[in-house]
Amino acid sequence: MAERLRSMTYSSTAVSTFGAKELADLLTSSRAANLARDLSGMLLFRGDRFLQVLEGPESLVRELVGRIRRDPRHRDMRVLVDEEIDERRFADWTMGYETLEVPRKAAPEGFRDSFDDLDSGDDTVTARALRELTVWFRARSAKPR
Ligand SMILES: Cc1cc2nc3c(=O)[nH]c(=O)nc-3n(C[C@H](O)[C@H](O)[C@H](O)COP(=O)(O)O)c2cc1C
Numbered sequence: 001m002a003e004r005l006r007s008m009t010y011s012s013t014a015v016s017t018f019g020a021k022e023l024a025d026l027l028t029s030s031r032a033a034n035l036a037r038d039l040s041g042m043l044l045f046r047g048d049r050f051l052q053v054l055e056g057p058e059s060l061v062r063e064l065v066g067r068i069r070r071d072p073r074h075r076d077m078r079v080l081v082d083e084e085i086d087e088r089r090f091a092d093w094t095m096g097y098e099t100l101e102v103p104r105k106a107a108p109e110g111f112r113d114s115f116d117d118l119d120s121g122d123d124t125v126t127a128r129a130l131r132e133l134t135v136w137f138r139a140r141s142a143k144p145r
Contacts, residue, residue: 006058009081012074014048034094042096
C-alpha cells in the first residue's frame, strides 16, 4: 500500500539578506528537488514572511521540514498545520509560488497585511484561513499569465 499522504504548513521569517535573487534560486532548486521526491505544495512570500504548504508521502514531508528548519536563510519557523490528507491540494505544483504583491482586495478576507490570522495560535482560525488561502491560490494560479 502506498505511504500515507501528509500536509504540513509552516510560517517563518526570512533573514535580512534574503532577496529576489535568493528567492529565484530557492524556487529553482526546490522545484527540481520536489519533483524528484514526489512532493508538491506552495510557497507564499510577503514582506519578509514565508508561508509554505508541503504535501506528499509522510516520511518525505517530515524529512524535508526538518531540513528546512535548519536552513539559515530563515528563522522562527512555526508549524501551523500538520495533518493527514486523502488527496493533494497542490498536485499540479512542485512548488507553486505567489509574491502577494497583488492588490489586497484579491486576497481572501482576513488575509491582508500579514499571515497573522494563520499564525494566531487558534487552530480553528488557522484552519479556516488556510482553506480560504488554498482556494484563492488555486484560482489565481490556474489563470494564464
Ligand atoms: C522558505 C524555504 C522553503 C524551502 N522549500 C524547499 C522545498 O520545497 N524543497 C526543497 O527541496 N528544499 C526547500 N528549501 C531548501 C532546504 O532548506 C534545503 O536547503 C534543501 O532541501 C537542500 O538541502 P541540503 O543542502 O541539505 O541538500 C527551502 C528553504 C527555505 C528557506
